[in-house]
Amino acid sequence: MSNRRNFIKTSVLGTLGASTLISCKEESKASAIAPETSVKKGSKPLIISTWNHGLPANEEAWNQLKAGKSSLDAIVAGVGIPEADPKVRSVGYGGFPDREGKVTLDACIMDSNSDCGSVSFLQNIKHPIAVAQRVLENTPHVMLTGEGALQFALEEGFKEENLLTEASEKDWKNWLEKSKYQPVINIENHDTISMLVIDENGDITGGCTTSGAAWKMHGRVGDSPIIGAGLFLDNEVGAAAATGLGEAVIRTAGSAMVVELMRQGKSPNEACKEIVERIYNKHKNHKDMEYLQVGFIAVNKNGEYGGYSLRSGFNYAVYDEENGNRMEDSKFKMTWDN
Numbered sequence: 001m002s003n004r005r006n007f008i009k010t011s012v013l014g015t016l017g018a019s020t021l022i023s024c025k026e027e028s029k030a031s032a033i034a035p036e037t038s039v040k041k042g043s044k045p046l047i048i049s050t051w052n053h054g055l056p057a058n059e060e061a062w063n064q065l066k067a068g069k070s071s072l073d074a075i076v077a078g079v080g081i082p083e084a085d086p087k088v089r090s091v092g093y094g095g096f097p098d099r100e101g102k103v104t105l106d107a108c109i110m111d112s113n114s115d116c117g118s119v120s121f122l123q124n125i126k127h128p129i130a131v132a133q134r135v136l137e138n139t140p141h142v143m144l145t146g147e148g149a150l151q152f153a154l155e156e157g158f159k160e161e162n163l164l165t166e167a168s169e170k171d172w173k174n175w176l177e178k179s180k181y182q183p184v185i186n187i188e189n190h191d192t193i194s195m196l197v198i199d200e201n202g203d204i205t206g207g208c209t210t211s212g213a214a215w216k217m218h219g220r221v222g223d224s225p226i227i228g229a230g231l232f233l234d235n236e237v238g239a240a241a242a243t244g245l246g247e248a249v250i251r252t253a254g255s256a257m258v259v260e261l262m263r264q265g266k267s268p269n270e271a272c273k274e275i276v277e278r279i280y281n282k283h284k285n286h287k288d289m290e291y292l293q294v295g296f297i298a299v300n301k302n303g304e305y306g307g308y309s310l311r312s313g314f315n316y317a318v319y320d321e322e323n324g325n326r327m328e329d330s331k332f333k334m335t336w337d338n
Helices: 003-017 029-033 054-066 071-083 128-138 146-155 166-178 246-252 254-263 268-283
Strands: 046-050 104-110 116-123 143-145 193-198 204-210 231-234 238-244 294-300 304-311 315-320 324-329 331-334
Touching (some): 046 071, 046 294, 046 304, 054 071, 054 193, 054 315, 054 324, 071 104, 071 193, 071 204, 104 231, 116 128, 116 146, 128 146, 193 238, 193 294, 204 238, 231 254, 238 246, 238 254, 238 268, 246 254, 254 268, 254 294, 268 294, 268 304, 268 331
Parallel strands (some): 116 143
Antiparallel strands (some): 046 315, 104 116, 104 204, 193 204, 294 304, 315 324
């Protein structure tokens, strides 16, 4: 096997071990893979975000909305909770570092006017989503990256701090000693946190933040800060956001395609499912396929929402007035033992 093959294989293993691998042994394969027949609809305002760390993120975002804050501010405050939580190992402070021991962060945010802000390959700033908001509000650009993003953050009053926690540094040093990736199935269910918000007026806002793939090459950027890949919205139609292996999402402009399918009349769940199927068909003979996981969440202007993933294990948090804050399991195409 070539060095490139080994690198890609182990890189994806490292990513999934630190993020998206979850148990599917207790699930009923038949019921879990069965097509979604009902359309889920929540009351407005509505918040939907990825993974279990979406629960505290939703809670904070909801409180911000109820306090009269804008949807942008609510998203920044909401996803800022996992960004600052060292126990969430793939978002912000405490995230797994790259192979050089550097924690590098990506984030983007988008409002109902289609104005965007994004940062990529940002180091030493705990809340990249807040910097992305400043890019949207205070610059003529969409994306700033690397040293330029850091310089901008410092000029905006953000403070540099070490984001590599003792736990992440220990894990990184263990990885250096073993020189191989070992997925920790059934333990970690963390990944990018993406959040979509519909306010009381029906206007839509979205955000995405992550520390990216564990042990990635220094300089690697995933889908999370890329408008159209990790996040996309059209306030006349709806919004979508992604989680999982960013390279697969980038190759297919995943979130933008979900929104376009909703424009054609598909429900959020149907649109997510179709793009997951497209990713599967594009990657079924790809070198990444053995370890590939991708999931999408989506909402439309009617307050309908949904999610779908390639493999089992993906879930998302939903908050509305009628049903409160809860976790919902996503339908999926295949289990990890397929």
